[in-house]
Amino acid sequence: VHPSGESALCLNFDRLRYCRPSYGYRGNNDPKWDTPVHPDDGIYRLDLTTGEHEQIIATQSFCDDPAETIRDHWLEHAVWNPSGSRFLFYHRQEDPDGAHDSRVHTAAPDGSERHALPDTGFYSHVSWKDDEHLTVWSVEPSISKEAKDAVKQSKLVRTLVRPVYDFVRLRGPSLD
Numbered sequence: 001v002h003p004s005g006e007s008a009l010c011l012n013f014d015r016l017r018y019c020r021p022s023y024g025y026r027g028n029n030d031p032k033w034d035t036p037v038h039p040d041d042g043i044y045r046l047d048l049t050t051g052e053h054e055q056i057i058a059t060q061s062f063c064d065d066p067a068e069t070i071r072d073h074w075l076e077h078a079v080w081n082p083s084g085s086r087f088l089f090y091h092r093q094e095d096p097d098g099a100h101d102s103r104v105h106t107a108a109p110d111g112s113e114r115h116a117l118p119d120t121g122f123y124s125h126v127s128w129k130d131d132e133h134l135t136v137w138s139v140e141p142s143i144s145k146e147a148k149d150a151v152k153q154s155k156l157v158r159t160l161v162r163p164v165y166d167f168v169r170l171r172g173p174s175l176d
Helices: 013-019 066-070 141-153 155-171
Strands: 007-010 042-047 053-058 072-080 087-094 100-107 123-128 134-138
Touching: 007 072, 013 072, 042 072, 072 123, 087 123, 100 123, 100 134
Parallel strands: none
Antiparallel strands: 007 042, 042 053, 072 087, 087 100, 123 134
């Protein structure tokens, strides 16, 4: 919710059910969302007085390169800075083999003036420190790439861990 209390940033939880089941809601199984990129996915601004909403950032806008559309893309964790002059959000991606990338962006209230933090491939636990500074947990880009490459090449991960992860992610218990 914007600090003024007049609007809110909204994510597509139907889409998140497919990309990140622990964040999406079980129950809606509309297969239209089970696609690498969907034009209706993104961040929406909701007017809390009228109920009107509009898409201010399309997930598809992060997929300029056709090669990117083999990956699942989604946006999450939209959070306003203290004054409401900008918000941050994650752009996350997953390869068909399960490798993830996370990027952090900030934007003006209407979704314009986007700024991307340096691409390390991994971000987590981001929070506004004040209107202009973030506190972020990440890794150095070279470390992130080396770690991902090691995991991708690990026979143990491919043969034992990945099938268990996929099973839990796709068929695990519901918190409904």
